[in-house]
Amino acid sequence: MIEYSDIELLELFQQPLKKEFAFGLVLKKYKKQIYWHIRKIVISHDDADDVAQNTFVKIWKSLPEFRGESKLFTWIYRIATNEAITFLNQKKKKIVISFTSVEEYLKNTLESDVYFSGSEIQMKLQKAILELPEKQRIVFNMKYFDEMQYDEMSEILDTSVGALKASYHHAVKKVEDFLKNN
Amino acid sequence: MKIEENILEKLKNEGNPFDVPQNYFDDFEAKLSLKMQTNESKVTVIQKLKPYLAIAASFAFVFTIWKIVAFYNVAPNEKFVSNQEQISDSIATDYELSSLSENEIVEILAEETVIEEDDAEQNAIIDYLIEEDISFSEIVEY
Known part of the structure; x- marks a missing residue:
């Protein structure tokens, strides 16, 4: 097609x-x-x-x-x-x-989701992502999973490329720390 | 740091951990089309009712205005006096009845009956005078 x-x-x-x-x-x-x-x-x-x-x-x-x-x-x-x-x-x-907080709600939803077939480490990664603030979480998902370009993300989220790069950097750091400590 | 980065790289290659129900994406368009039709029909019903609701609202508005105008057209003094009379009559009657004994009330009621009887007598006299064709001047002369 x-x-x-x-x-x-x-x-x-x-x-x-x-x-x-x-x-x-x-x-x-x-x-x-x-x-x-x-x-x-x-x-x-x-x-x-x-x-x-x-x-x-x-x-x-x-x-x-x-x-x-x-x-x-x-x-x-x-x-x-x-x-x-x-x-x-x-x-x-x-x-x-x-x-309860919305983060708590999302975590409970993730744990009880029948449509989640990932491994234990994938579940841990999702939990780590849920620890991030909302905007940072969206930035992380768009960059890490969707491999989107910063300029496209900038248009979508109406945020400067510099701010997005900083946000992604902080998000990666937090996710790594979570995976290391849990 | 390098180990964790490797973990993130490794996890990226593991693919999507989330699933969807079977045929979810195949049925997506049909479900969306149904939703859009439902939304449109809801809007259509409201749009159809709109002119009737507008007419009903204007009737209600005119009726309310008419009621307000009618209320303010009655002279305020008239309303005040008639209300006061009603209230004072009612208070007076209540007060009088409460201060009387049962026997006194019976006597008052009997007197009222007598007055009513007197009225009946007067009516009979008037009927008689009409029947006999007796004029007022003849009565005065007599």
């Missing part, structure tokens, strides 16, 4: 009769990347599914207004990241009542 470039997809989307077809291609191209990006932030499959679905609903609604000031890829990632962070913030508000 032909893989369309982002520019081609946007051109297709501009044509009223091909709008849905173009969106279908956007979905095919990005659904897995977006799902895994969200999953690493929210941990649970069910939550990741909800957030991913909401992300694509938003993309469908906002795509007509997309002016191409940034790349389609970074724009989609930005929507997904914001949706995941909004989800965690809503979770935080609910969790306040039960006197």
